[in-house]
Amino acid sequence: MISVARTEQLIDPAAEMPPSVAARHACRNGLDATTAGLANGYVQGNLAILPEKFATAFHRFCQLNPKPCPIIGMSEVGDPRIPALGIDLDIRTDVPRYRVWRDGEVIDEPTDVLAHWRDDLVTFVIGCSYSFEEALLEDGLPIRHVERNLRVPMFRTNIACNAAGPFAGPLVVSMRPFKPADAIRAVQVTSRFPSVHGAPVHLGHPHAIGITDINKPDYGDAVPVEADEIPVFWACGVTPQAVIAAAKVPFAITHAPGQMLVTDLKNKQLAVL
Incomplete structure (x- = not known):
């Protein structure tokens, strides 16, 4: 690659x-x-x-x-x-x-x-979500997978999507780690972009949405979450693949x-x- x-x-x-x-x-x-x-x-x-x-x-x-x-x-x-x-x-x-x-x-x-x-x-x-990343960066919020030239980490969750015909399955989320104050700001910034996933669907506690290991994404690349950071999860357009x-x-x-x-x-x- x-x-x-x-x-x-x-x-x-x-x-x-x-x-x-x-x-x-x-x-x-x-x-x-x-x-x-x-x-x-x-x-x-x-x-x-x-x-x-x-x-x-x-x-x-x-x-x-x-x-x-x-x-x-x-x-x-x-x-x-x-x-x-x-x-x-x-x-x-x-x-x-x-x-x-x-x-x-x-x-x-x-x-x-x-x-x-x-x-x-x-x-x-x-x-x-790459669309709202530009706004996050302009607001001075660091994005780790961009800094490291990696793919954003993505995870299947235990949150069920609403079914239609044969299509049903789990919500997939993308994750970006932030310090708590930056996480609050990230919510505010991304809320302005509802047509590209909008605000996060979950903050912190990955196990609460069925993610057992934050270091082993189902798609994309792993990025570290530091001790003073929390993982922030957005709904992801890889959901159709699941x-x-x-x-x-x-x-x-x-x-x-x-x-x-x-x-x-x-x-x-x-x-x-």
């Missing part, structure tokens, strides 16, 4: 294109890294790509679970483009790494899904956790004053 520190080798700073477009082009050209901190200022999204026969039920699932699954974009059937999120955007190539699912199991993790694409697929782009696994959907495509779609939307467009 290419580190964030090396992305400059794949993104031409002299190219006359917005950072979001340059990031997508880098993905097409082999960027394989966490997208945390990439194309600052631009909205990133989680992917859930499903056959049309499951799209209505999944859409309903997202409506019933807006914290982990805030939809920011949706494609037409079979169309790999979503012009509202990016004029040149191609869902099949513009994510660093994907997951291809059959019957609830990951069968491939390619860097593009051209070979897996079908004419009956519908793409859902779901808001990502639900797809539980539902054993015959076929689906998602992003690899931590490796998102960069859109042309601006984070500031999502803020609620």
Whole structure:
């Protein structure tokens, strides 16, 4: 996997294109890294790509679970483009790494899904917490996985999502450690971004939401929680992957956790004053 520190080798700073477009082009050209901190200022999204026969039920699932699954974009059937999120955007190539699912199991993790694409697929782009991280950093709040060029740690919880059709399963959360005073400020800052998960769903005591070991995330990379810090948990857009696994959907495509779609939307467009 290419580190964030090396992305400059794949993104031409002299190219006359917005950072979001340059990031997508880098993905097409082999960027394989966490997208945390990439194309600052631009909205990133989680992917859930499903056959049309499951799209209505999944859409309903997202409506019933807006914290982990805030939809920011949706494609037409079979169309790999979503012009509202990016004029040149191609869902099949513009994510660093994907997951291809059959019957609830990951069968491939390619860097593009051209070979897996079908004419009956519908793409859902779901808001990502990377959008509110920009606001946290601007407020002077440190984010450990960004500092260390790691993927954010993510955990399956014992909190059940609201079911819709075949889709049901556990809420997945992302974790960032903060000192208590900073945690309070983080709640205030992220509350302004309801379309990208909003305020945290839990603070402290990981075992209270079914997390047995904070050092062993189910997705992403572990980061240390210091003695004077508490873990703060946000609803996470990887939740659909846990639900797809539980539902054993015959076929689906998602992003690899931590490796998102960069859109042309601006984070500031999502803020609620």
